Amino acid sequence: MISTKLKNIIVTAAVCVMALPIMAHAQTSIEKAFVAKSKLHNSIWKKHDPSSSIVIDHSAWSSFLSKYTARNSQGITLVAYGRVGAADKTALKNYLAALQATDVTRLNRNEQYAFWLNLYNASVVNVVLNNKRVSSVLKIKSNPLDFKGPFNDPVATVNGKTLTPDTIESGIVRPIWNDPNLHYGFNCAALGCPNLQSTAFTGKNVNSLLADAARTYINDPRGITIRNGAIIASKIYFWYSEDFGGEKGVIRHVTQYASPGLKEKLKGKTKIKAYEYDWRLNKSGASTGG
Secondary structure (H helix, E strand, O other), X not given: OOOHHHHHHHHHHHHHHHOOOOOOOOOOXXXXXXXXXXXXXXXXXXXXXOOOOOXXXXXXXXXXXXXXXXXXXXXXXXXXXXXXXHXXXXXXXXXXXXXXXXXXXXXXXXXXXXXHHHHHHHHHHXXXXXXXXOOEHHHOOOOOOOOOHHHHOOOEEEOOXXXXXXXXXXXXXXXXXXXXXXXXXXXXXXXXXXXXXXXXXXXXXXXXXXXXXXXXXXXXXXXXXXXXXXXXXXXXXXXXXXXHOHHHHHHHHHHHHOOHHHHHHHOOOXXXXXXXXXXXEOEOOOOOOO
C-alpha cells in the first residue's frame, strides 16, 4: 500500500509538472527533483572502437526532416505531424528498427554521438505520431500518474538493452560526452526546446551542428533574453545547471555563443532572475506568441 504522505507527494509532483505549460516562470526544487540525473545506465555504453570506419546511414531521417519540418517566422522549427503519410510513418519505423539492429559498441565516438541524438529525436517524433491530437508531449501518458510524458517509457532496444528517452539522454549521452552542447541536440517535441535540425546528425557533422544549434538557441528568446535588465533563461539551464557548471557557468557558456548585442547586455551579470519553458507541441500551425 502507498502511504497517504507518499500519495500527496506524488500528486503534488504531478500537478507541478503538468502545470509546466502554464507556469512559465515557476522553477521549484520538486520540479528539478524529477529531472533525470546524469548517471551511466550500463557499462556497455563505454565501449567503442576509435579506429572504426563504420558509418551509419541516417539518410531516411534526413529525408523525413527535410519533408516535414520548417522554421516559422520566429525561427522555431515546427513539425507537420498531421501531414505525415502512412508510407513515411513506415519509413520512420524502419529507420528506427535499423538503428536498433546496430551494434553501437563497434562505432567510433562521433558516430555514437550522432547515433544517440538521432535515435532520441526520431523516437520522440514517432511517439507523437502514434498519439494524435495532443497539445503537449506531456499529455502522452502510460498511466494516470505518469507526469513525465513518454520520457520514461521504453522506445528502443539497443545491444539487448531497453531504453527510454531519459535513459538515452541522461544514462548514456550526458555521462559519456559531458558536453554542454549536447543539450542543443535533443528535441523533446516542445516549442521551448532547441530546434530539430533540418538534417540528421552524422559522425562528421555532429560537433559543428551542435555548436550551430547552441548559437541559434542562445540568441533566441527561448534560450536567453534580457528583460528589464535581468536575465530570463530557458529552464534547460535550470534543470541541467550542473552540466554547465552552475548558474555562473551557464552565464559564461551563453556568453561564449551570444551575439555582440546580447554579449554586451550580459556583461557584469552574475544571476539569472527567472527560467521559462513552453511545453506546447512543436507542430505546424501552433501559435507561438507569448
